[in-house]
Amino acid sequence: MTEKKPGWFSRLTQGLSKTSQQLTEQVTSVFVANKALDAAALEELEDMLIESDFGPQISATIAAKMAERKFADNDPNAVKEALAAAIADELRGREEGFDPLSGPKPNIVLFVGVNGSGKTTTLGKIAASLTARGAKVLIVAGDTFRAAAVEQLKVWAERAKADFMGRKTGADAAGLAYDACVRAKEEGYDVVLIDTAGRLQNKQQLMDELLKIVRVIKKVIDGAPHETLLVLDATVGRNALAQEQIFGRQAFVSGLVMTKLDGTARGGILVPIAKASDAPIKLIGVGEDIEDLQPFRAREFARSMVGLEPLGE
Ligand SMILES: Nc1nc2c(ncn2[C@@H]2O[C@H](COP(=O)(O)OP(=O)(O)OP(=O)(O)O)[C@@H](O)[C@H]2O)c(=O)[nH]1
Ligand SMILES: [Mg+2]
Incomplete structure (x- = not known):
């Protein structure tokens, strides 16, 4: 269970596509449309996270982290990178191998x-x-x-x-x-x-x-x-x-x-x-x-x- 096979990540990405579509399409549009991350954009982000079942506390924490960041105009990838890092932070220490x-x-x-x-x-x-x-x-x-x-x-x-x-x-x-x-x-x-x-x-x-x-x-x-x-x-x-x-x-x-x-x-x-x-x-x-x-x-x-x-x- 520890080996990485070819196509591994694409299966993961494919499997998670329902969640990622819901999350990122909307999230990136919020941020790209709102360079200045106003309260309304942050609230929208928090709502999207809650809709994806992150729960109220974690959604608030992630939104707060995203609020600290400044994104260049029209750079959805930077938004995704920041969001992925914030999610990974929440999961720190919660993974363990199985063999x-x-x-x-x-x-x-x-x-x-x-x-x-x-x-x-x-x-x-x-x-x-x-x-x-x-x-x-x-x-x-x-x-x-x-x-x-x-x-x-x-x-x-x-x-x-x-x-x-x-x-x-x-x-x-x-x-x-x-x-x-x-x-x-x-x-x-x-x-x-x-x-x-x-x-x-x-x-x-x-x-x-x-x-x-x-x-x-x-x-x-x-x-x-x-x-x-x-x-x-x-x-x-x-x-x-x-x-x-x-x-x-x-x-x-x-x-x-x-x-x-x-x-x-x-x-x-x-x-x-x-x-x-x-x-x-x-x-x-x-x-x-x-x-x-x-x-x-x-x-x-x-x-x-x-x-x-x-x-x-
Ligand atoms: N799409 C999808 N289906 C899964 C996954 N894991 C299990 N399933 C399906 O979920 C259904 C239930 O799985 P089972 O393994 O029978 O569940 P179980 O816990 O043994 O259920 P009981 O024996 O009734 O207690 C099956 O149709 C599986 O094919 C998964 O990761 N993705
Ligand atoms: Mg069974």
Whole structure:
């Protein structure tokens, strides 16, 4: 997940195009038309940021930073550069790499999040990228609540050429996770990817089940799970922020994955979530293909969000 492939940035830019179009077309017109950045222009900028779901506080901070700048007449690129820098500032320290192959072996990765957020798809994409690097990967269908969930994951396992472990609908997910960890130790797996249910009878039951899964994993492997990724859907906007708080309060989340950034003009939501969360953002999803899951890099993200090219490294 750390390598940069060709076309990488263009996929990111393409994925974020709904947000960047909304944000920059209007923003640059405000600034270019108003050389002297008056109060009305700044207010308009703040409104645009709020519309893109940056939230009131961050929008005000970014607008205030932009107010300090003077832009040459008709230079939309300078405006974009300044905006990207202001967004990246807000994300400072909130990015972290994700590479289960660099950690202890077997590396146990747990996927949590509400139903439909993209857990299973994200797991599948990660599995494919790991097997492509030669890793021995075990996929575990810890969502024993829905029969269709097991089938969906099986398809991903086949596509990724990873091994698969599942049980009948209604089976105990923690028991399955336990057995999977024992098998992974015995059979020398590099990585175990454990899917979980997004919905049970109620929220408390969901949390209790996740905590139980974490507890049994720890019984088999010290220090595991090595990663617990909370998967959040960007298209639900402020709801994703609320979900981060609910899962984050349980204090077992080690990293965030923000999916479906391609499906929304409100991709700014990533910024308040990154600021509010104790866990860093590790990966972002900008489409349904395997290549559309990308490591989160704050500066790159900020630039592509305003439609700028990457900086040469
Ligand atoms: N456009 C887009 N679609 C995505 C992305 N990630 C996931 N999806 C789609 O979102 C839908 C739900 O994804 P799942 O992976 O099934 O979600 P889940 O969290 O496992 O859902 P449950 O199993 O119901 O809890 C699927 O149709 C995915 O293809 C993304 O980054 N971009
Ligand atoms: Mg699922």
